[in-house]
Amino acid sequence: MTDRYLSRRVAGLKPSGIRKFFDITATMKDVISLGIGEPDFTTPEPILMAGIESLQRGETHYTSNYGLIQLRRALAAHFSTLYNVEYDPEKEIIVTVGGSEALNLAAIALVNPGDEVIIPTPCFVSYQAAVILAGGVAVEVPSHMESNFDIDPDALRAAITPRTKAILIGFPNNPTGAVASRENLLEVARIAEEHDLVVISDEIYDRLVYGVKHVCFTALPGMRERSLLLGGFSKDYAMTGWRIGYAAGPEHLITGLLRVHQYMVMSAPTMSQFAALEGLLSGEPHVLKMLAEYDRRRKLIVSGLNQIGLPTFEPKGAFYAFPKVSVTGLDDDTFCTRLLHEQRVAMVPGNAFGMGGEGFARCSYATGYNQLEEALERIERFVRKI
Ligand SMILES: Cc1ncc(COP(=O)(O)O)c(C=O)c1O
Incomplete structure (x- = not known):
């Protein structure tokens, strides 16, 4: 019955690998999420105000x-x-x-x-x-x-x-x-x-x-x-x-x-x-400020992951690191699922991003610096154990 009324096009779509994972994360406490693909910053003040003022002017x-x-x-x-x-x-x-x-x-x-x-x-x-x-x-x-x-x-x-x-x-x-x-x-x-x-x-x-x-x-x-x-x-x-x-x-x-x-x-x-x-x-100044903070986090996470023994390509853009987790002997789904359950760190399995992603995991560093430090400690504990 489930897909009976849906078009073949829609019924045939795979659910997003990210969503599936975050439904699990949402039910757990104390998780450090490196899974979200969005800035942790609030929209800069002048931009917020321009939106609010346009409403007050009646631009509706x-x-x-x-x-x-x-x-x-x-x-x-x-x-x-x-x-x-x-x-x-x-x-x-x-x-x-x-x-x-x-x-x-x-x-x-x-x-x-x-x-x-x-x-x-x-x-x-x-x-x-x-x-x-x-x-x-x-x-x-x-x-x-x-x-x-x-x-x-x-x-x-x-x-x-x-x-x-x-x-x-x-x-x-x-x-x-x-x-x-x-x-x-x-x-x-x-x-x-x-x-x-x-x-x-x-x-x-x-x-x-x-x-x-x-x-x-x-x-x-x-x-x-x-x-x-x-x-x-x-x-x-x-x-x-x-x-x-x-x-x-x-x-x-x-x-x-x-x-x-x-x-x-x-x-x-x-x-x-x-x-x-x-x-x-x-x-512009706000963009540059956020950029500088992402860069600081990028350096922390890339060197941290490499030191833990997860080979990580140096990302030159966006706010993601993509370590090769298969070196642990686990596939990316197993690595991410076990890391989430055993150390409460959420990453997204690389296979969610199509061919070539298998064996990797996506870590977003649009997360506070201290959180990233704590996440790295947890990942290290997990990797040592396996
Ligand atoms: C590469 C890429 N393109 C497009 C989007 C869509 O972003 P939005 O619809 O919020 O502009 C995203 C969001 O994650 C993205 O990562």
Whole structure:
């Protein structure tokens, strides 16, 4: 009876590996969670106030389907200053309900039934689901710690078939923390051009990079016309609950996304758009402050995990470390389940993030420094015991 009325598309979706794990965690006490993929910081004060003041002014109505023009203009200026890529705020940027909506709009607007979308993995858990819900086929191409979780161009080429429509990439990466090099992205660009593919580039962690420069995919030569830049305010500005994201791209693609967006949600929350605008106008010092704190935690957790004997790739972006837990002889599900029950530390098993994630675990360091120190002690106790 359970799935009797559900569409095959929905019934066939796997439940998120993250959710499953957190349902267990929610029933336990004294757990240190390294599992949550969101900033522990509250939204910076000026951004909060801009949201509140917009409500007090009576800005409680729909905005244009595209989003507030002031916000789109500020986004266009932001992309131009940071990445030297130009978008017309009138027709080439759309404000969405989180990066999540932007991702789903892109999939629905691009994918015909049976079209294949290549997804380098490990990746954010929603990528495959977005493609499947749009009627497409998610084709995973794993990357590996030994090659810095770079996209493997040979494997990417080998995955292309006559049904391939797009490549969906996400850097800085959730869950590995990898930041793709310009050279690696240029290879992806070359392949996209050779095979006439669209590239969807989710760059939601773009401001969270440590000692390296983020390369904006759509700014690469020749890519603007065949790619979509997706992002949002959740991570960089600690605004997960406000639900503001965006998609930028050439008018011929954004028109398609807008068509879906105007029927599905009409417009992103108005007060949140005013808050996001303030983020762009005055949020920079706050972004840099949070970044510095993440960096301090990153150093602690990466060296701590390596010292414990769990080989950990040095993440150059986002706020995740991705230790190889299989060196303990346990698979990632067993490692995370036992660690949770025996030492009350929650991590997410790597297999939740697709091919190439097996044997790893994702630890978020968007958690207080003291908590991280305590978590490392507990992990060490656990690893010594096994
Ligand atoms: C890589 C990546 N993209 C997109 C999202 C979606 O974020 P939001 O919908 O809050 O903007 C997330 C959230 O975890 C993410 O990790």
